Amino acid sequence: MNAKFIMIMLDAIFGINAVYAQTNLKTQLRVKDSLLFDAVLKTCDLKQVEATFAADFQYSQDKGDGKASNLTSRTEFVGNIARRCAVKTAQFQVRRELVAGSDAASLVAPDYATQSGIQRFYLSAGVQPEALVEESHFTRIWKLQKGDWQISREMDYQIATHDPQEAAAKNDPLYKQVTAADSSLFAAYNQRNITEFKKWFARNLEFYHDKGGLSHYTDNMENFEKHFQDAANFSRRELVQGSQQVYPLNGYGALEIGVHRFYTSLNCKEQLTATANFINVWHQENGRWQLARVISYDHR
The missing domain is CATH 3.10.450.50 (Nuclear Transport Factor 2; Chain: A,)
Known part of the structure; x- marks a missing residue:
C-alpha cells in the first residue's frame, strides 16, 4: 500500500x-x-x-x-x-x-x-x-x-417571501447601503489599507470563526495589521455573485449573509485557498455602518 x-x-x-x-x-x-x-x-x-x-x-x-x-x-x-x-x-x-x-x-x-x-x-x-x-x-x-x-x-x-433575492430586494436602499459597505470594507482588505479597514469594525466586535474560535476587536486588528505588513502574504477576497442576502434589523442595522472566496499568490500566480460562508451583523449609527458581529464558517 x-x-x-x-x-x-x-x-x-x-x-x-x-x-x-x-x-x-x-x-x-x-x-x-x-x-x-x-x-x-x-x-x-x-x-x-x-x-x-x-x-x-x-x-x-x-x-x-x-x-x-x-x-x-x-x-x-x-x-x-x-x-x-x-x-x-x-x-x-x-x-x-x-x-x-x-x-x-x-x-x-x-x-x-x-x-x-x-x-x-x-x-x-x-x-x-x-x-x-x-x-x-x-x-x-x-x-x-x-x-x-x-x-x-x-x-x-419577519419575512414575506421565500425567495432570498426578493427578500434582499436589490433595488432597496438598505441592500445598496450594506452591499456598498461590504464592498468598501474588502476593497481596503484587498489594498492592504489597514487605516481604512479598521474603520468598518465596531469596538465591541465579536468574531466567530470555525478555525480560530471567538475573537474580538483588538486581536483581529493586530492580526490584520501583521498580515498587511507581510509583503509575501498576499490575499484577495472575492464575493460569490448571487450569494449575498440582506435583511433589516430595525433600530439597529442589518443582517448580511453570503459566500466569499479568498485567493493567495504563489510564484506570481493567484490560486484559490478558501471558500467560506459568512453572516455579518451591521450596526448603523449616525449614518455610519460598522460590523458588530461576524460569523465565518464552513471553510473549504
Missing part, C-alpha cells in the same frame, strides 16, 4: 467524518429547538426553557412593522415566557412549525455553532380554524456549556 493511496483513504475518511459531524450537529440542534418550543408553547416547562439559554443570551426581533427593536436580555426574555404561561388558556393555542428543509447548522468553533432556518407560528382561537400569524427567518449562535448546547444569541426577522 503506497503513501499516495493512504493519503487518499485518509482524506476520504476525514471527509466522511466531517459530513457525519455536521449532520449530527444539525440533528442535535433540531432536537434542542423542538424541546424548547414544546416547553414554551405546550408544557410551560420553565426549567427546560431556562436550561436552553446561556447566561449571556440576547435576543433581537424585527417584526417588519418599522418600529425599532432592542436587545432583550435572558432575564427579560424568560420572564416574558413565564408571564405568558401564567395567563395561558385553552381557548387560544399557538403552534410553531420549523419549515422542512429550511434549517442549517455549522460548527464555527469547538464550543460555538450557528443555526438558521425559517419558522411559522399558527394561532387557533376557540372554534376558529388555525391561522398563520407569523413567518420569520431565525439565526442563532449556540454555545457548548458542560457538554450541553445553549443559545447565546438569536436574531429573528
